[in-house]
Amino acid sequence: MNGPFRHRLSPDYKAGRGRKPVGTGEVKRWLIEEHGAKLKPGIEADDTMGILATHPKLIKGEKIIVSQDKDMLTIPGKLYRGGEVIDVSPGEARYNWMMQTLTGDVTDGYPGLKGMGPVKAAKVLDKVGPDEDPWPAVVAAYEKAGLTEEDALLQARLARILHWTDYDFTAKEAILWQP
Template sequence: MSLTLLIDADVLRYQLAFSNTKTFKFEDDDSATEITNPEKAKADLEGYIEDLCDTLGATDFLLPLSVSTNFRKSLYPDYKANRGGKPKPALWDAVDGYLKELYEDRIITREYLEGDDILGLLATAPAPKRCPGKRIVVSIDKDMQTLPCRLYNPQRPQLGTRTISQHEADLFWMKQALTGDTTDNYPGCKGIGPKNADLILNPLHEANSDADPNEHLGGLWIAVVSAYEAKGFSEGDALTQARLARILRHGDYNFKTNEVNLWKP
């Protein structure tokens, strides 16, 4: 059966832009000089994808990319606002151009969605047209652990390809709803960090390890809401943060209307 790699192209674009740009400062000059190597960036792009396909035995690959509009900003205007004004890497446009020049037929974008969401929709759909066979998500992004999928982290190849169950994915997602994400600039439940989130959710996860996925998630959600209310927040606050933390899965997006079906407990 065919195997398609679902490659996190947003991360790849930044990695290649950064790794092929060197910054130099001279002792008698406060200004910095950047030297870029676009030819090597292009070669690295081709080599990276070829090596991945060889390593994982893939017959095809897709490259989801984010678009400028983002449905999460309508839920929480400060989502990723911490990135505003920060310049893109000097080679960003060049690498973006190479992606579209070399792999135009494998790039996928969708209105209002981040590349992560496209990865999630493709990974969790029963048999999407573009990749009806086996699929592996390739990403270094921790948020991919909120998806029930097969996941390969190219920075941790010793882990191999992990299979994340729905129970495990929902646990990680609910932890993100509690802790928030400073990278994406949503707060979660203020005052609850990773250790407290583990203390709140891990016992429930273990106690319901054999339960129906809906029952398992329901128990986690009750605990999340209780944690928010104990801190003086509402269930509505918890729901907004859970929606921000949720990478879209099969059924969360209407491909005909380009509308997101927001998660409801």
């Protein structure tokens, strides 16, 4: 497995970012050697946090992700962000993930659905009941724009921060989300 799985899904993923800051490799090595940090090849740090936060047994006790990144709002559980602890329900996490599937993420280099900002995306998602699967509504929005379910699926996979059920612990690789 070469590189994070999202780079294999889309060559544009994080393509606009510059080089990592000088010393990043040394800091990683120090954290691993001196503090027992774990590096998971093929996935990003956000995915590792998502896996650890959603796994029922890997970490005992209460788990809290500490991050300002809006991507962490797609992980159910506790998140410390902006000076407060937010409890993200599974429904809210799914909504936030589907929102990013529709709107994309310029910073991470995936476009979502062209012309679909947060207001339009909320209109699409808010038509779906809280206990209903929003995926058909997302696909319908992509198809209405002349795109396909495969186009929507690629964006959903790029937007999804891995949960523990999205990771093969034996093969040590991501399991791509399937609707």
